[in-house]
Amino acid sequence: MTEATDHLFPADRATRAIAHELYDEVAGAPIISPHGHVDPRLLADDAPFRDPADLFLTHDHYVTRLLHSGGISLADLGVGRAAPVDPRAAWRILAERWHMFAGTSSGYWLERELEQFFGVTEELSADSADRVYDRIAAALADPAMRPRALFDQFGIDVLATTDDPLDDLSVHARIAADPTFPGRVLPTFRPDAYLDPAVPDFAERVARLIAQAGQETTFSGYLAAIEARRAHFIAHGAVSTDHGVTEPFATDLDPDAAEKLFAGAIAGELDATSARIFRGHMLFQMARMSVEDGLVMTVHPGVFRGHHTRTLERFGPDTGHDIPLRTEFVESLRPLLQAFGTAPGFHLVLFSVDETAYSREIAPLAGFYPSVYIGAPWWFLDAPDAILRWRSAVTETAGFYRGSGFIDDTRAFLSIPARHDTARRMDAAFLARLVIEGRVTRRTATRIVRDLVDAIPREVFKL
Template identity: 45%
Template sequence: MTILHDDRLFDAEPKARGVARALYETVKDLPLVSPHGHTDPRWYAENAHFPDPAQLLIVPDHYVFRMLFSQGVRLEDLGVPTADGSAVETDGRTIWRRFAENYYLFRGTPTRMWMDHTLATLFGITERLTPANADATYDRIAELLLTDAYRPRQLFERFNLEVISTTDAALDDLRWHEMIAQSGWNGRVVPAYRPDSVVDPDFDGFDQNLDRLGEITGEDTGSWAGYLEAHRQRRAFFIKHGATSSDHGHPTADTANLSANAASLLFDKVRTGTANAAEKALFRAQMLTEMAKMSVDDGLVLQIHPGSWRNHSPAMMTRFGRDKGFDIPTQTDYVGALKPLLDVVGTEPDLSVILFTLDETSYARELAPLAGVYPALKLGPPWWFHDSPEGMRRFREMATETAGFYNTVGFNDDTRAFPSIPARHDVARRIDCAFLARLVTEHRLEEDEAHEVAHDLAYRLVKQAYRL
């Protein structure tokens, strides 16, 4: 029994399905461009074998373990490391069996589709995962992971990845990227500048992080001018190592445009630990505008990922640390929030600011109208909770009418789960082809135009938007 149908995600209506098939055939084998994600550059630098199937496919994937936890499976029993190092399950086979026993929980979710695709196309497992075949599938994957063909670089090439961007903290020394560059391997792995730890006053260790920022740049990060110059230096360091973008994960999309004197006074409060909650939020807002101004100067694409209440459960944050599935979407304003930034740089044609959202109600009301007029703005693809067939359809339906296709940036997979990258791109290509086929069969788009747009959405726009 195959678990992948050739017509998955295409329209049930025969004519539209036929057009979608024809479009998909022209884009399904295009190279993958992955301009934003969270894979570990160390994988590509050392090219060591991946660990057992559970450590590769379950333990690091919050899409997987948050669903299981919601149904009463403890994270400790899935091998998720604790913050204090206390004992968790370490036997990969046991973890895999628990996953297989609960695989039915993922019915109808994108995680199920990605996992089925990964199991079938990467490991040759073409029957649905069940408790009965858990051991056999585990053995099959474990055996393959021990072969050279399943090392990170070999999979990179097998996936037809043209380029992948990691996401790296502002204080990172980028040694793994340096090792990749010196290895002679032709795979292109670039960093992205993620300065949250030295921009967000609520980030753990913020004061010490600013001290470290000053140490590695030689700048006085006790002063506003020195602090900004330290950012410029770090951005230049990242660009030297191939970076084309920065990335900013803020609670809101708020921006600010303070005078130099007001910004300096605000920084003094933040630096001395006397800023209140409102002042901390204002500082984050000001720093988005400062980063946008730096992007005008150095060319880094600015990505804004707002609207997540991160680490919503303090108990789970204490027990397991950050990024353990307890990040929850919030309602997000863009029109008012972005105005200070847009007043400064919004009409800059050479600036690329890519907006993401976890609030789908903002697509038609705010995001598409903003991107549909400001030259600096582009819309990122459906992200995180909306990186799903339904989310992708809603995005195209709500954004295209005002922003068109060419104020969007194609697809990026934004994943820590390296083996799922081809599956995620395949879903996006199928959904886009299905959407275009509908336009063709409704006589709203000529078929030759649909073929051109399909290629643009799958490949060209992402390279253009991210300057890759």
């Protein structure tokens, strides 16, 4: 799915030549995607993609947020809870404002997708909008453009989804039992809404969780219910549990204090301070459970979700107005790491959208604790220049082998190969500079670039 072009490679000829050679080692390597948000029904049903706007625009908040910043209503793009729109009209909006995406990672990914899968080389514009739309629409009728065929074409070895703890995982079971689809699609346990008393329907969610497990409404019953759901996910192939917390704060409580806070949480009586302590204790409990059941624990903190209330109410979550926050790890995670940081088999992958945290906190933590791994550049940082800054920030402290491997974290299925290809090119470029500077041998650089896309993510995510 890739070509030996100069995209993203260094301008210096000698460094670029080595980057090409290193990239060629991994350009066609299988894709390991251990954390993402693709709906598993896409592969279970294998239905054709509806139209170009549905495929590239409507569900990709990387794209819709920039259009919204330029004065376009999300309703005109068919986002979230908005009424359906004419997909051609929405596509024209994107094409007419294509210049807004110059220099952005989302613009680069879209260009690569349009060229690789649809042979589109002309730039999007008001003039080309309909021609490109018609070309894509015609191609989507081809069985080769169905989700399962693309899964194979992309060379995906493993794809993980993100799932609610009470999901029966019947879709995953259907995929696994289908002899016509050999792809490996794994669920991921995402319990945030069942651990945070600030979630509006927290009490109702917990009541359903406890009832399904046949437990009593006590803190110990609540923990047992969570453990039962984790076991259900493991039985369906899950290898990790994911936590999208605002802050990576963890604390340990004695049983009486935990029981009291749990009762207050169920009754909706906790103030902000008490709710924070409860969340912190539950993050601690999630680590304790990962030590016991082996699920890799990934933590994605530091995002103010739903920053614009009216947009959230009208269009729903994940519609482009989640904003990064400053994030602190060292003090916040110390109780968790004191208890579990050296526990055999415990894997804790720490992500951040606060760039300063990588060199100051995450890399030093990963450079000591055997349980801690450095999460790949995530969300606002999975862009070419940010990837290079991240590599520079963490490598001198923790090396290459304390990272997670690349994480695409995407809902946009067609962007998976473009995102992984971007990461492979940037890693090749970074390593090429180290070779030129005499800091890494050519032989070692070849081993590293291979391990970054295969051995490292397999080890970190126990694949």
